[in-house]
Amino acid sequence: MSKEINIPEIIESKRDQYPVAAATVERFFNESIVLLRKQMEFSLRERGDYFWPLAEKILTIDQNLGGDPIKALLEYTLAFLREQASFMKTGNYRYDTDSFNDAFAEVYDNPDVMENFYLEGLLVTHVFWPIHLDMHRFFEDHFLSAITTEKSIGAEFGFGHGLYLYEILKKFPDTYALGFDISKYSLSYAQRLLEKNGIAKDRFSLDLGDVRQPLALESNSLDWCVFAEVLEHIPNPKEALTEISRCLNPNGHVFITTAINSNALDHLWHFNNMDEVTDMLSSANLQIVSSVELPLSNYDSKTKDPTIDCAFVCTPTK
Amino acid sequence: MTDITQSLQDVFREVFDDEEIVITDDMTSENIEEWDSMMHINLIFACEQKFGLKFALAEIASLRNVGELKAIITSKSTT
Numbered sequence: 001m002s003k004e005i006n007i008p009e010i011i012e013s014k015r016d017q018y019p020v021a022a023a024t025v026e027r028f029f030n031e032s033i034v035l036l037r038k039q040m041e042f043s044l045r046e047r048g049d050y051f052w053p054l055a056e057k058i059l060t061i062d063q064n065l066g067g068d069p070i071k072a073l074l075e076y077t078l079a080f081l082r083e084q085a086s087f088m089k090t091g092n093y094r095y096d097t098d099s100f101n102d103a104f105a106e107v108y109d110n111p112d113v114m115e116n117f118y119l120e121g122l123l124v125t126h127v128f129w130p131i132h133l134d135m136h137r138f139f140e141d142h143f144l145s146a147i148t149t150e151k152s153i154g155a156e157f158g159f160g161h162g163l164y165l166y167e168i169l170k171k172f173p174d175t176y177a178l179g180f181d182i183s184k185y186s187l188s189y190a191q192r193l194l195e196k197n198g199i200a201k202d203r204f205s206l207d208l209g210d211v212r213q214p215l216a217l218e219s220n221s222l223d224w225c226v227f228a229e230v231l232e233h234i235p236n237p238k239e240a241l242t243e244i245s246r247c248l249n250p251n252g253h254v255f256i257t258t259a260i261n262s263n264a265l266d267h268l269w270h271f272n273n274m275d276e277v278t279d280m281l282s283s284a285n286l287q288i289v290s291s292v293e294l295p296l297s298n299y300d301s302k303t304k305d306p307t308i309d310c311a312f313v314c315t316p317t318k
Numbered sequence: 319m320t321d322i323t324q325s326l327q328d329v330f331r332e333v334f335d336d337e338e339i340v341i342t343d344d345m346t347s348e349n350i351e352e353w354d355s356m357m358h359i360n361l362i363f364a365c366e367q368k369f370g371l372k373f374a375l376a377e378i379a380s381l382r383n384v385g386e387l388k389a390i391i392t393s394k395s396t397t
């Protein structure tokens with residue numbers, strides 16, 4: 001049975017310690033009467049200890065960028081739900097593996113989407129979507145702890161907003177990060193996110209890059225990689241994973257996430273179940289060190305939405 | 319029952335797959351357990367189709383109850 005919670009009381013009790021989060025969560029509950037409300041009640045009830053510090057961190061990052069997090073969140077969520085509702089009727093994703101160029105034109109190369117709500121919206125889903133909150137917790141518990149603290153070099157492919165790069169660079173002062181993304185809007189957003197949040201310019205280098213192509217990096221050259229929410233966006237996910245495995249050094253780790261039965265504005269690779277993902281990882285020379293499977297029904301037992309998110313920490317098999 | 323109320327009730331029964339639903343103005347997502355984000359969108363889509371109109375983001379987000387939904391539909395259908 002779910003406990004009753006008193007939202008105004010909880011927000012008040014957090015205001016001194018987590019002022020940015022408390023103000024933003026309050027705005028959320030004022031502005032969103034149904035969207036994400038049951039899921040947010042779940043987070044406050046079941047994930048409070050983890051929720052508040054992470055919310056303060058991410059919403060402060062967003063504030064330093066001059067964002068409008070609730071507007072971006074609701075627009076992103078609505079766009080996502082529209083696509084997912086259509087998938088639940090038709091069984092098809094918006095794009096197929098022949099139409100990456102359409103996704104590029106309509107999403108990654110489109111400022112009305114990327115700058116208007118996509119990048120900021122996705123950033124703050126790590127606070128407001130419990131499924132992404134849990135994914136973030138897995139990232140901290142299983143991936144950040146796997147990176148050695150010595151001088152290391154790593155890369156994120158498809159970094160989008162840049163939150164993962166921020167987390168890694170913040171936690172490990174001796175690491176250097178490369179980043180590649182196909183969108184010039186992701187590039188400028190993540191660049192600003194890192195700079196406005198205290199990461200020195202000489203600690204990272206972000207560039208345009210396309211993971212559908214072989215990576216222009218030497219074999220065994222990376223200590224860590226992040227490849228989060230990109231597999232389902234590209235027509236050749238297995239090749240991209242194989243390339244990442246090649247570039248990792250034998251003791252390196254990669255953090256990988258993807259979505260199963262989950263359509264979005266820009267999804268084109270449809271994973272039907274967890275086995276399809278794990279089979280692809282092993283056929284791409286990756287060994288799973290730890291994993292988590294997060295069905296949306298964990299957060300809302302009545303939902304008919306079949307979304308499952310999953311995350312992995314892998315090492316290369318060499 | 320007005321036409322809009324009747325049609326809206328049909329929409330609710332279809333979306334929630336429950337022939338017993340009787341809508342009232344003060345009904346909220348608290349009263350129907352299945353009424354989550356996804357059902358909310360399905361409800362909005364079904365209304366858009368049935369009444370031939372489009373909802374704005376702020377309207378979708380801030381709808382408090384069935385009465386407000388009816389009010390939006392009424393105002394959009396008469397303009």
Ligand SMILES: C[S@@+](CC[C@H](N)C(=O)[O-])C[C@H]1O[C@@H](n2cnc3c(N)ncnc32)[C@H](O)[C@@H]1O
Binds near residue numbers: 180186
């Ligand atoms: C859903 S976002 C993921 C952002 C972030 N990694 C996260 O997990 O929240 C997908 C990102 O991948 C980028 N992307 C899509 N196709 C790509 C490709 N072929 N090569 C490189 N980046 C790509 C998009 O521009 C976007 O920034």
